[in-house]
Amino acid sequence: MTQQYLITIAVGPVQEFIASARKLRDLWYGSYLLSELSKAVARTLENEGCTLIFPTPKKKTDLEKDSAMNVANKILALTLEGSDPQAIIENCEDAFKKQWKKFCDDAWKRAGTAVDKVLFDKQVEDFGEFFAAWTPYTPENYRTSLARCEQLLAGRKNLREFDEPAWNGSGKPKSSLDGIRESVITGKLSTNRAFQIKQGEQLDALGIVKRFGPWNHPDRPHFDNLAEVAALPYIHGLKIAVTKDQNGIKQKLQEFPSIDDLYPAKESRPPATSADWDQWPDDLPIDLLHPSVLEAELKRVDQEPEKEAFDQEPEKEAWKEIAHVLKKLWKQTIEPQPYLCLLVGDGDDMGKTLNDLAGKSEHQQFSSNLDDFAREVHNTVAIHCGKVVYSGGDDVMAYVPLHTALACCQEINTLFRKTMQKACAGTQVAHPTFSLGMAIVHFHMPMDRALVLARQAERLAKESGKNRLAIIQSKRSGSDLAITGGWDAINSYPSLPDRLYAFVQAYNQQQLSSRLAYQLRSIVNDCGDNLQWNNQGTTPLPASPATAEALRLICRKDIKRDDALLLLSGQESIRHLSDELVIAHQFSRARSISQANWL
Template sequence: MQNSNQEFKQSESLLKKQKTLILFTIGPVQEFIAQARRTRDLWFGSYILSELAKAGAKQFEESEGKLIYPVIVNNNWDQVSAPNKILGVVDTDNPRDFVRNVRRTITDKWMETAQAAQDKMKSFINVGMWERQINELIEFNAAWTTLEHWENKPAEDGKEEETPYSRALQHVEELLAARKTLRDFRPNNPGRVFGEVKSSLDGGRESVWSKGRPEDPKLAKLGIKAFETLDAISVVKRMAFEIYPQKEKFYSVCETAFHPYQAYINKYKGVQQKVDHYLQAIANCLGMTSKDQLMRKDGEYDARLFYARRIEDFLEEQGGLKAPEVEEKKNEITTQLESLYQSGNKPFRMKQPSPYYAFLVADGDRMGDHLRRIKDEDSHRRFSEGLSQFAIAASGIMKEHKGVLVYGGGDDVMGYLPLHQCLDAVQKLRQSFARNMQEYTFSDSDTAFTLSAGIAIVHMLEPLEEVRQLAHAAEKKAKITRDTLAIHFHKRGGGDLMRVVLPFLNNPADQMKKIQRWMIGDKLFSAKFAYELRELYRTYESFTAPSQWLYESDPSKLADLLWHEIERLAVKKKPDKVPKEKIAAWITELKEVFLLSSSVEPLHQLKHMAEQFILAIHLEKEGVIYEEETASISS
């Protein structure tokens, strides 16, 4: 009888509610976001993952759990994107059922979204295949540990500075990482017929069209092309604004690339008159009563009408036109567009809009090191609050600079921007991250919070998956030195991929504005000077072991020598009409902006200087000018 009572007490203690640290993730992240042909695919892939994470986080709190990451500022769930990783604590005697309940909520949210798309597309799809692909998508992994266990367990030798919370956090991270190494193998459910058509966006899934690609004008208005054979997940993405009609419209990459040209049109009355005449000709071609019918709701021009290769997209989305009519109207509008760009005599001929835009990827530096400094739950929550505040600020910064925030959760930012705004935007993101994190994090942090960013400058017709890869490669380059901006300029149709690395401490946005003022406004140098700077760097960089003959005796000698070389080039390559006295004054200003010091290897600084001058030339060729607030730059 005594043994039975002991067994009962032991089983009762096992059912006692304990404070449990729970970590779960939602996926697939890369697969779901990366498979995108249109910007709405890219944005919605990120958006729906965020919505699923929010649903899981809300359920966590409604089940009496307390979130540690993310922290939703002022309980405003609409302000910020939720990361795919959720951490929190809860008093529970059954963490497995608690986690299952969260998972069920996330799955229900996804099924609700998919059902909304299915209801609108039912007449076009193979329902059985649709349901199979939808049901197999969501990946959910979770791990947990009780905090009481770590409070009672002594610290290992050499790790006495760790707290029970920090050890529990590390353990649950390790458990989740181990869980992710295991794959869930589902039974194979092949398509109805061997060799069934594959999705044009995801080769691992079949197309869900019931009979090839249905010919229906409704699909064209949704942005589904005649050649696209889409799987269920891709169809859901393409239905973004049908499922969530209340979401504000976001700019496509075409509209984003067009922003500098929109400013050019607005700036000059004569240009605006020519554009209005062109739009009226298009309105007449399409049987419209006024050119105003071609304007967007926000009063700006439809960017597709200014790029010959996007006119067909515009006509297809209008609807009501058969294929031969689309071709006929496209040719007529293209002829009108060519006339617009050929109007005026040199040098006053109409400019053409640049087809290039900037794709940005950024995240915080040494975040793992900062997290390891966290010793308790409250500090971790303050740290998370700083990340949430930064995410809110990042959204505002992207909007302010006419950009589109694809994803902004935690310390991660992904989006795209017009070329003439991207440097200012990324500089403000870096400043905002440092400010918010230092304000909200734990008090004993003596390490500065910095951000590294990669920008890929690409043509708007480049596949989005490749664009993301270029931006991530640039970010990886920036991460080598940290607190750095790396820019990869990818010219369409061949040519070298230009790579530029710019430390944020040098304020690259302000430097670019000064360079373009010297080049365009003051006409102090030409492209030859910029490329000679790069050759100067390569020449000195090719010398073997420069430290043996310069650095050891006096580190400042190389900096002085390089400045003498720069002065020589500035005078030698100066434009004919510029007097030497003006060049001498410019060299003084140049030294103030690009200080070659012995504290950082002077050759590296010369390289950054040369790369930035060359980048300024490339941007000017694309009609992109960064205007200083205190300086007037001609257009």
């Protein structure tokens, strides 16, 4: 019998493709690049007659360029009998390099003459990782062969190659995104705001590809800027207020000047979306609802040097008018919250699950179901007014507004559970669970910092037991708060989402004071942090001074003792309870605003 081989290939570097970003579009395009490069490798393997295991396309068109399928950076395949694995891998590497070069050349054509082409080409040639390993295979030793193949790949990846850069970077500024490579920008790029190059921003070759590459994509998705996402609860509230004809808000919306008045030069208009609502002025960016965004635009108009004063006057008058209308609107309602949520999550112990699967067909079934999850999660997030930036296999990165964030997280977890039940059906493998991190951030926070917080939250969920939700709240004033808890109730202790829902409801019904969380913290200094209960009777009784004082504080508002006991159920730490209350209050304000409750 002629020999077959298992081949595993890893492309990258993952961190630089999807971590270095200033804009959501940079993030999306980085993950898109990685998927398309992996797809080029998978196509080559299939053309060589190999059987793909990861990914497992359902139809041949799944591996075509720009298909809906996302391919992770790691590929596993089985060769035909008698094939030369080394020759196959060389062809795969050639396909990887050609696809990468095409992406780079297309982006450079968009960027134009302001890019140092010589330096750009040298960085393009230097960039990219392609690692591969193979091992003999027989159906009887699939798991052994796979383990050996993974071991060889890990060894190859750990064998670092450190080559001297092919260019002289002396005296050149570094990339603004990550500071790793020198900038290839030599002159002033187009002032067209669609390119969104900040004044003074420096980009290396990868940064240029990320920033300009999307404009070559025929169906590139629109990504809201973070200010737009933060404004969505307010927009939903305005819709309800207009329906109810509340405070003459409908009339105020009709007083807005048109976008033609605000941005006479069409090329200067920000690439923002409107509110997707017929009562909202056509094409007017919703991020102008934030006072800080309006202030920045007013300052920009005042400082524009290239126009004659006569030409600027109508534009300045339009901006004065929108400022006047917005101030009246804020007085009748409230200023929008400037916060939103960034989500990062993935499956728990996926490597162990894959190792426990018995054979090739089970791996293919599992892979196919993971692809279903990666596709379906887009709709789950969209229903909650958010958007997926990246989904591949069990990994998800998305953003959502505050008023829908909790529900979105729960539904992502539910979708993953259902997918794993299907993926593991007929096997003896335990179903993997899902850990998700949420970062609540200000829309002015730099994207790289927001990503770090979201990944920290995901790591917190993993390190505190997995199968959990972790939330980090980062306000512009004060220190960050972090809470974590399971998706499921444990005995009398509700799940973290259910606890937060209960707090949100109590806040919205004005049963809890917004000051309660901070009043509880003062108890810690006097009575300690531990909440203890005597559960011998039918009703739990406080078993420590701290518990009695916490119960007294909560019952001072219009809340019954039984309801207060329910809110405290299972809590062991006053400080943790306080942090949950602070974060729940922010969710409750967003929900109130989205329902046109402005007080």
